Amino acid sequence: MTYLDAHLVVERGSFRLDARLGIAAGEVVALLGPNGAGKTTALRALAGLAALTDGHIALDGRDLDRPETRLWTPPENRPIGVVFQDYLLFPHLSALDNVAFGPRRHGRDRRAARVEALAWLDRVGLADHARRKPRQLSGGQAQRVALARALAVQPRLLLLDEPLAALDAGTRADTRAELQRHLTDHPGATLLVTHDPLDALVLADRLVILEGGAVVQEGDAAEITARPRTEYVARLVGLNLYRGRADGHAVDVGGVALTTADALQGEAFVAFPPAAVALHPARPDGSPRNAWPATIAGIQRHGDNLRIQLTGALSVAADVTPAAAAHLQLTPGREVWVAVKAAETRAYPAS
Known part of the structure; x- marks a missing residue:
């Protein structure tokens, strides 16, 4: 059953994104494409950071965006967690308070939010780093705090924007394995935006290839690898x-x-x-x-x-x-x- 049902139409100047995207509960889908294909625009539209020109976004049977009826849900009211490429942790807050921020915004009192945040930090192996500020964390540790912060709001949709791009090669392999474990446990839908075929092949159940604002191919790794349909996909595999x-x-x-x-x-x-x-x-x-x-x-x-x-x-x-x-x-x-x-x-x- 489709958990995320989206038809993303976004027009910006001469560029037009027109892509249909469906993700099942518990499924991880990787969105790949060359620079300028529309990957970031798609992610921002799902997060509510870019308005749809047309189409719709529905999550778990609930409409979030539908321009034809002037329905638009503000980002803070969407059951969505986002891990940005640069993590965007609050520099003045500790790791614990970064993770507690989401539960606090959802109505938890300070103590309950911190208890919940500490449990999430423990799940990502950083309970002993709870009091550290982002500048005191390594790249891999910051990525795990950002993931814990996104998951702490129990999102129905998790959006990952190049989550491993800022890491060095050694840290990346370990963090990729760690991320795979957490994504396996996530009951909602997950969209991974990446340019790295290895990240996509290791982390995703299905690949969606975007070129020029349109989906040109989708399927599991075996299908994509066996029958590429564009030059970009052929180079990718x-x-x-x-x-x-x-x-x-x-x-x-x-x-x-x-x-x-x-x-x-x-x-x-x-x-x-x-x-x-x-x-x-x-x-x-x-x-x-x-x-x-x-x-x-x-x-x-x-x-x-x-x-x-x-x-x-x-x-x-x-x-x-x-x-x-x-x-x-x-x-x-x-x-x-x-x-x-x-x-x-x-x-x-x-x-």
Whole structure:
């Protein structure tokens, strides 16, 4: 059953957000997209910080916003908790009083609010930091205080705006695991806004991809990874992606015929990982059925390998070992041949 039912329409100058979003109780949905896609606008609209131009927001059967009837619920009256990217803890309050702020606003007396806040700090492992001010906390500790403050109001919807972005790599891994545990226990709906695919894959049950103010793809990690539908999504999951016209096992992509393992007819996508791309100094003989000349446009470190960006009839990314790169004398501007075996490609309908 849909717990959050939202149709977010927000117009700002030339930009228009028009996205439908549904989240079930207990579900964590990650909203991803490139800069300017509308992720922050969507979060602010749900929190009541940006007015809807049209559409609606309903939570647990209750309308919060519906412009057509002039219904708008102020942020402080929404059953929503928010963890902002920079946490926005009150600098003059202790960790305990930061967390107690929400219960106090909801009518608890000072003592009851502090008892409740201390219980939440204990749940996030910071009961012994209760009297510290935000400036005395590490980044990971501040993030946990912000999460406790958001959860202390028992929100029906929890909004997380890049909650791990301000952390260093070491702290981030530990805090991500901690956050996952708390999100699993949260009975309401959760929306995680992030640009980091690892955060989304680890923390979310479902991914929603936003581009240009519209939802372009949604599904669980396996669905998104198996069948990306835009170039941004393909980069997100680490695949080369092309759109063309299929006729059996051949897909015409801008004049280049790619042979695929799947037989289709009509508009189709072709995808394959950079690891499936082989580079050769001359046109290869033998098994590769897809080959074309290309020019090396750039070389970057990618984990233990090198990510080679190539231009030509088709732009493509290839992953090779440093040893292979040295052997082939790969440098920017060098002309090589690209080869991809048909068995390593996937084709699927574009519509």
